[in-house]
Amino acid sequence: MIENNGRIIVVDDTPANLHLLSNLLEERDYEVRAFPSAKLALIGMKNFLPELILLDIMMPQMNGYEMCEYLKEDEQWRDIPVIFISALNEIFDKVKAFSVGAVDYITKPVQAEEVLARVETHLQLFRLREILQKTNFIQSQKLAQQNRQLKTLNQELEKANQELKEKYLQLEEAQLQLVKNEKMVTLGNLVTGIAHEINNPLGFIGGNVNIAQKHLQDLLVGLSLYREHSHLDDEIVAEIEYLDLEFVAEDFPKLIASMQAGYDIIRNISTSLRTFARTDTNKKTEFNLHEGLDSTLLILKYRLKANENRPAIEIIKNYGNMPPVKCYAGQLNQVFMNILANAIDALDESNAGKTFQEIEKEPNRITITTELSEDKQKAIVQIADNGTGMPEEVKGKIFQQGFTTKEVGKGTGLGMAIANQIVTEKHGGKITCNSLVGQGTIFTIMIPR
Numbered sequence: 001m002i003e004n005n006g007r008i009i010v011v012d013d014t015p016a017n018l019h020l021l022s023n024l025l026e027e028r029d030y031e032v033r034a035f036p037s038a039k040l041a042l043i044g045m046k047n048f049l050p051e052l053i054l055l056d057i058m059m060p061q062m063n064g065y066e067m068c069e070y071l072k073e074d075e076q077w078r079d080i081p082v083i084f085i086s087a088l089n090e091i092f093d094k095v096k097a098f099s100v101g102a103v104d105y106i107t108k109p110v111q112a113e114e115v116l117a118r119v120e121t122h123l124q125l126f127r128l129r130e131i132l133q134k135t136n137f138i139q140s141q142k143l144a145q146q147n148r149q150l151k152t153l154n155q156e157l158e159k160a161n162q163e164l165k166e167k168y169l170q171l172e173e174a175q176l177q178l179v180k181n182e183k184m185v186t187l188g189n190l191v192t193g194i195a196h197e198i199n200n201p202l203g204f205i206g207g208n209v210n211i212a213q214k215h216l217q218d219l220l221v222g223l224s225l226y227r228e229h230s231h232l233d234d235e236i237v238a239e240i241e242y243l244d245l246e247f248v249a250e251d252f253p254k255l256i257a258s259m260q261a262g263y264d265i266i267r268n269i270s271t272s273l274r275t276f277a278r279t280d281t282n283k284k285t286e287f288n289l290h291e292g293l294d295s296t297l298l299i300l301k302y303r304l305k306a307n308e309n310r311p312a313i314e315i316i317k318n319y320g321n322m323p324p325v326k327c328y329a330g331q332l333n334q335v336f337m338n339i340l341a342n343a344i345d346a347l348d349e350s351n352a353g354k355t356f357q358e359i360e361k362e363p364n365r366i367t368i369t370t371e372l373s374e375d376k377q378k379a380i381v382q383i384a385d386n387g388t389g390m391p392e393e394v395k396g397k398i399f400q401q402g403f404t405t406k407e408v409g410k411g412t413g414l415g416m417a418i419a420n421q422i423v424t425e426k427h428g429g430k431i432t433c434n435s436l437v438g439q440g441t442i443f444t445i446m447i448p449r
Contacts, residue, residue, distance in 0.1 A: 004031040006123045007048065010039045011067070012056040012085070017108070021054060021085070024112055025119065038067035050080060052123055054115075055102075057086040057093070072101040078130065081122045088095075117167050124160055131156065195339050201262035208255045213254050229444060270331040286324035287332070289379060292315075293368055296336045303344050310351050313344065313364040320371035325379045325449050331422045332447070335431075338415035339383050339443045340366065346387035346441065360387075378429075379449055389435045398433050423447065 008030050012018045015036070022034045033048050039062055041053075054073075057064035064084055071077040084097045087108040093310055097105050103125075104118055128427035139146050297304070298317060306312040347364040367380040390398070399420040423431040428446050435441040 005029045006052060006119075007031045008033075008052045008054065009045065009048070009050040010034045011036075011053045011059070011064070013037060013059045014056070015055070017085075021110070021115070022116060028116060030119075037173075038062035038064070043068065043071065045077065046297060049076075051126055052119060053080055053082045054085050054119075055082050057084055057088055057097070065096060068097075068100045068102060068241065079126075080408070081126050083118060083122060085115075092255075113170075117170060121164055124163070128157065128160055137376055150298050201266055205259050205262040208258050210253065212255045212259075213218075214422055215255070284326040284328060287329040288324055289322055289332070289370060289381060290319050292329060292333045293336055293370075293381070296333055296340055297365055299337070300340055300344065308356075310348075310356060310359045311363055313366060316365060316367040318367065318369040320369070322372065322379060323449070324368050325447055327447060328422070328426055331426055335419040335422050335445065336383070338419045339445075342415065343383060343385040343387070346385055350387040368441045373446070377449055379447045381445040381447075382442055383445075384440060388439040389437045389439050390443055391437055395435050396432055399431075 005028060008025055010018060010021045010032060012021065012024070012034075013036050018034050018036060023034045033044055033050070035044055038059055039053075055064045055067060062070075065085070068082050068084075071080065071082065078101075081103040082101060083104040083106060084102050085106045085108060086093065087096075089107045094105050103122055106115060106118060129293050131153065138149060239343050267368040304313045304315065343366050347366075351359055351364070365386045367382075367384045369380075369384075371380050372378065373380060399416050420431055423429045423445055429445065431446070432444045433441065434444070
């Protein structure tokens with residue numbers, strides 16, 4: 001008989017979730033029993049004693065909380081670890097889950113690597129608890145083996161603790177990696193603005209091409225008539241006057257120049273987008289930080305423009321003499337994007353209750369300053385806005401994962417946590433935030449060259 005990695009029961013009234021979790025675990029050689037309800041699961045457990053239970057919360061007849069409480073009241077089942085897997089994500093739900101005896105809580109939609117890591121972790125802990133129980137029994141029977149058993153147990157616990165640390169680090173890394181996909185979400189949200197920027201030059205290119213084609217056709221007609229006649233008779237003179245060849249000759253180069261300008265705009269947008277979305281290699285490469293800042297500003301241009309509520313946001317660039325910096329360019333661009341997008345949000349929030357004219361007198365402004373440190377070994381980028389600023393209690397939490405002051409649906413609370421990780425962990429740098437209520441906010445990024 002082939003030994004499996006562990007016995008697991010999955011309880012979920014949604015067939016798709018039940019199928020997904022069962023297949024995922026069976027692929028890793030776990031012995032799985034799947035049940036669509038809590039009552040069926042309790043019946044099934046009489047013939048199949050699991051080492052771990054994955055339990056949904058919202059189910060008819062008996063919900064997950066009730067099943068967990070029932071298990072903890074039974075001596076045979078009370079030590080089996082229960083992991084709740086639910087779409088409920090409120091703090092209250094999580095607190096209640098742990099209060100009824102759960103050991104962990106995973107929020108739907110689930111990520112495969114997260115589920116597998118947590119399952120393996122809690123199976124190890126369950127088995128360690130069994131080892132402890134057996135060890136206690138052995139100690140009571142064989143005092144002579146106590147020191148050796150304790151030493152072995154300590155080694156196992158130390159190893160398990162190390163593995164747990166590594167797995168939680170992997171979980172955290174996997175979570176941050178998933179969260180970094182916010183970059184793609186950000187790009188998706190910016191597609192509308194980029195399309196708008198591209199459609200404008202395309203519009204006048206398309207219009208001018210049509211006119212250019214008509215002019216060309218007129219020129220061809222005139223040239224054809226001239227070729228067919230050996231002298232300028234009255235018909236040619238009349239046709240030339242009708243064509244207004246002087247105007248065509250004057251206007252045609254302007255049309256071509258206009259189309260060229262439109263092409264240049266599109267090319268710049270395309271180049272900036274490629275610069276911003278630059279894919280990092282597994283090692284740092286030399287990168288011009290000014291190009292990264294400029295590409296990010298161009299992508300955000302549609303949000304900087306004037307609208308019916310406010311004038312355009314002014315961008316002031318105080319770029320110093322900055323040589324290329326060895327870095328992960330794509331990741332640093334994401335830092336710039338997160339900070340600049342937050343600055344725009346802060347300025348829009350500061351405009352609440354103000355008229356267009358009032359804002360025009362004290363315009364919204366973002367100032368970007370770059371320079372080298374005194375020892376020339378660090379690149380420094382400062383991004384400042386003249387918004388309302390933030391109080392100390394908010395500033396102290398700005399880099400915490402999940403913290404946000406924005407309304408539900410408008411912020412994930414992950415952007416600045418990612419920025420902090422990219423700057424400090426990936427680049428060995430430092431990012432700080434200085435803010436005064438009523439004056440604005442300055443983010444300072446310091447990266448070793």
